[in-house]
Amino acid sequence: MLFNTKSSEWFGTDYTMNIYRGCNLGCIYCDSRSDCYRIDNFDNVQTKASCISTLKRELAQKKNGVIGFGSMSDPYNHADTRLHLTRQALTLIEQYRFGAVMCTKSHLILRDIDLLKKINDHSSLLIGFSITTTDDKLCKKIERHASTASQRLAAMEKLAQQGIYTGTVLMPVLPFITDNIDNITKIIHETHSHGGQFIFPWFTLSLRDSQREYYHLWLEKLFPEQRQIYSHTYQNHYLLYSPNYKILQTVFIKECNKLGIKYNMSDIISGYKKNKYTPQLDLF
Numbered sequence: 099m100l101f102n103t104k105s106s107e108w109f110g111t112d113y114t115m116n117i118y119r120g121c122n123l124g125c126i127y128c129d130s131r132s133d134c135y136r137i138d139n140f141d142n143v144q145t146k147a148s149c150i151s152t153l154k155r156e157l158a159q160k161k162n163g164v165i166g167f168g169s170m171s172d173p174y175n176h177a178d179t180r181l182h183l184t185r186q187a188l189t190l191i192e193q194y195r196f197g198a199v200m201c202t203k204s205h206l207i208l209r210d211i212d213l214l215k216k217i218n219d220h221s222s223l224l225i226g227f228s229i230t231t232t233d234d235k236l237c238k239k240i241e242r243h244a245s246t247a248s249q250r251l252a253a254m255e256k257l258a259q260q261g262i263y264t265g266t267v268l269m270p271v272l273p274f275i276t277d278n279i280d281n282i283t284k285i286i287h288e289t290h291s292h293g294g295q296f297i298f299p300w301f302t303l304s305l306r307d308s309q310r311e312y313y314h315l316w317l318e319k320l321f322p323e324q325r326q327i328y329s330h331t332y333q334n335h336y337l338l339y340s341p342n343y344k345i346l347q348t349v350f351i352k353e354c355n356k357l358g359i360k361y362n363m364s365d366i367i368s369g370y371k372k373n374k375y376t377p378q379l380d381l382f
C-alpha cells in the first residue's frame with residue numbers, strides 16, 4: 099500500500115499511497131484517465147475495504163517520512179464525503195507521526211482541518227490546491243464537479259491562517275483556453291492574497307490514448323472553435339505547448355518573484371519540510 103519513492107522530486111515525498119482509484123470530480127483534461135493507469139470506469143470511484151487496516155500495519159513498520167497521496171484520484175472526491183477514508187488515513191498518519199502532502203480541488207479538506215493542524219504540529223505538511231483558472235464559470239466547465247476556484251482559494255486561506263504550508267499546483271495550462279497572461283497573473287495574485295506560499299506550474303497539457311479522446315469530446319461540446327484549432331495545431335501530440343508558453347513563463351517568474359511566491363520544487367520542499375526524512379518508498 100505504501101510505496102517508497104526515491105527522494106521524490108514530487109514535493110519531496112518519501113512514500114506514495116492511493117486510497118481511491120478513479121475520480122468523480124470530472125476534470126475534462128484528467129491525466130489519470132490514461133490507459134496506462136488501467137482504471138476501468140474512471141468516474142466510478144473504487145477503493146479496497148482493507149485499505150485503512152493495511153495502512154495501519156504498514157505505518158507501524160515503516161520509517162517515518164512524508165506520505166504523498168491522491169495521485170490516481172482526488173483524496174476529497176465525492177465518495178470521500180460519505181466514506182471518510184481520507185480522514186481515517188490522516189488519523190493514522192497523525193498517530194504514527196508521519197508527514198503528508200496532498201493536492202486537492204475540493205474545499206471538503208476543511209472537514210479535516212483539526213487533523214491537519216495536529217500533523218503540522220509535529221511533522222512536515224504541504225497542502226496544494228490544484229487551480230487552473232480563477233474564473234468560476236470556466237472552472238465549472240473544465241473541472242465540472244470540483245469545488246469552484248473561489249471555494250478552493252477560501253479553503254487555502256483557512257489553512258494558511260492555521261499556519262499550514264499551502265499554495266497552488268498550476269497544471270495543466272490548456273492551450274487556447276487558460277493560457278493567457280490575465281489568467282496566470284490572477285492565479286498568482288489570488289494565491290498570494292489567500293496566504294499561499296508557493297505555485298508549482300506546468301505550462302502545458304499532456305494527452306494520450308483514451309484521455310485524448312475524452313478531452314476532445316469535451317472540447318467539441320464546450321469549445322468547438324478551439325477543437326478545430328487543436329486539430330490543426332497539435333494532431334496527436336503527447337505534449338501540447340501553448341503558443342504563449344515563453345511569455346507566460348516570463349510573466350509568471352516576474353510576478354512570483356515580486357510577491358515572494360516560491361515556484362522551484364527545491365525551494366517549495368525546503369519551505370515546508372521540518373525535518374529531513376530518508377528516501378522515499380511506496381506505501382500502497
Ligand code: SF4
Pocket residue numbers: 121122123124125127128129130169170171172203244
Ligand atoms: S480532481 Fe484530479 S484526479 Fe480528479 S478528475 Fe480532476 S484531475 Fe482527475
